Amino acid sequence: MxxxxxxxxxxxxxxxxxxxxxxxxxxxxxxxxxxxxxxxxxxxxxxxxxxxxxxxxxxxxxxxxxxxxxxxxxxxxxxxxxxxxAHLSRLEQGLSDARIEFSALRALLDHRENSVTSLRTATVRLSIAAPALAAALDAVRFAVSTDPELPMLGGVLFDVEGESLHVVATDRYRMAVARAEAAGYDGSRVQVIVPTPLVDAMRALSDSGGPVRLSVDGDRVTLEAGDGQAAGQCLDHDFPDYRRLLPVAGGRRALVEVAAFRAALETGPVRAGEAGAHDLSVLRVQDGSTVILCADGDDDPDRVAVNREFLLDALAAGAGDRLLLELGAPTVPVVIRRPDDEGTFSMLMPVRLED
Structure with missing residues (x-):
């Protein structure tokens, strides 16, 4: 046997x-x-x-x-x-249908690229508090993609609008967003994707206590802090419209003590992922305010499965003793927020449970 x-x-x-x-x-x-x-x-x-x-x-x-x-x-x-x-015939027909639809989508993309003015053409000069920029980059860095097939996700989006700087990273399975106050710019919205090595260099410069100066000139971005400088070319890609992916209010919220919750995740029950995949933690909210880990046999219809490693990363990036977890339906992303900062959060895509 x-x-x-x-x-x-x-x-x-x-x-x-x-x-x-x-x-x-x-x-x-x-x-x-x-x-x-x-x-x-x-x-x-x-x-x-x-x-x-x-x-x-x-x-x-x-x-x-x-x-x-x-x-x-x-x-x-x-x-x-x-x-x-019969199954191969269905697959071949499905592939044929997909080719037709994707061909039409490519034509639409070509039209958009030729008719929409790039958000990278403006010149930006702004000032940010170094600790605020450091905290924002720390909150999103874990979600940057390392997939060479998706170069547009291989960096952090800097989204400047008015006196706000949003930094965003996603690898499709998770997304992190953070906001920092900025000063000195009141122009139209500008977006650039800063490659990962330059992001890390900017983070190192942001350890200074004073303000840092961010400049964007076309496809070149520069951060200055005191006598130090980190500069380089932006990625020549368009980042997905992250605003369309933002979480919708309505999930069940629970405040968790991060240290205790991390310990429970590291030692508690997990579901084995598919061959080569990560282990899953299955969560549900009990009594409207407590997050618990589900063991095998728990068939609560509201339980949500997430990649345990990704959840641990998001808790670390949250940088707080307490964090808010939002759990919706089993097909809705899990959201991790700071209780005192609604503008900084991360989202984890749920994993479908087969049993």
Whole structure:
């Protein structure tokens, strides 16, 4: 007999996926311990688990997967071939439809690029308190993308409007926004993406106590602090419109003691992610004010799963003894705020639970 962990490791399916497929009646373990509830699989079921993993990676619907597995054990190869052929036809049609839609979208993008004036053309001179800039950069730095396929996310957006500087970073799975008061500029809105190495150099300069001076000239940005200077080219890309992604009020809020909550996350229950993925923490608000970690078997419909590592990073970036967590529906991002600063927050995309 093979344990569920061994079966997960050798098949390419996560432990949570095996539990899901057991409950769905697709791949039922040979024996379940009546005391512990632990699942055990026969050696021959490993082949079925590997087949299931392949079908899943190929995007086959659950109903068809169930038929393929049933036919596999009965050696009904004709039905299996028909199911595979039908699924491939659906995928090819879907790809064809996607190509048509994306072609139309590219035409719209070309039109927008030719008709909209870039927000990078203006000249900006403004002054910011060094501690305020340092705190803002610390609040967002963890969310910068390292994906070479998405160079527009490989830095921090500096969004200047009036006497406000918003700094924003996102890697698609999380987004962080912070605001700092600025002075000396009252022109139109200007946006530039500052590459990560230059952001880090600016952060080092911001350790001074006095004001720092930020300048933007076209595609060049400069930060001056005393006799020090950090300057370089902005990224020649357009950042996503982060304002359209801002959280909507209405989630359940809970104030957490950061040290205690971190300890609970580091030692408490987790859900195993898919092969190669991070562990998940599953959260819910109890009694309207307390965040608790859900263990396996907790089927509260309002529970929300998030990447545990990302949540720990967001708590550290929050830089406070207490932080507000906002939890909405299981498909709504988790928001982490400072109680005394609504303009600085981070958002974590939820992860869909299969069980």
């Amino acid at each position: 093979r344990s569920i962990g061994e079966t997960a490791r050798d098949s390419g399916l996560g432990v949570s996926a095996l539990r899901f497929y057991d409950r769905a009646g697709v791949l039922v373990p040979a024996w379940v311990d009546p005391v512990s509830g632990y699942r055990w699989y026969e050696q021959g079921q490993l082949e079925e688990a590997r087949l299931l993993a392949r079908l899943r990676r190929g995007g086959m619907p659950l109903a068809d997967i169930r038929l393929v597995l049933a036919s596999w054990s009965g050696a009904d190869t004709d039905l299996i071939r028909k199911l595979l052929t």
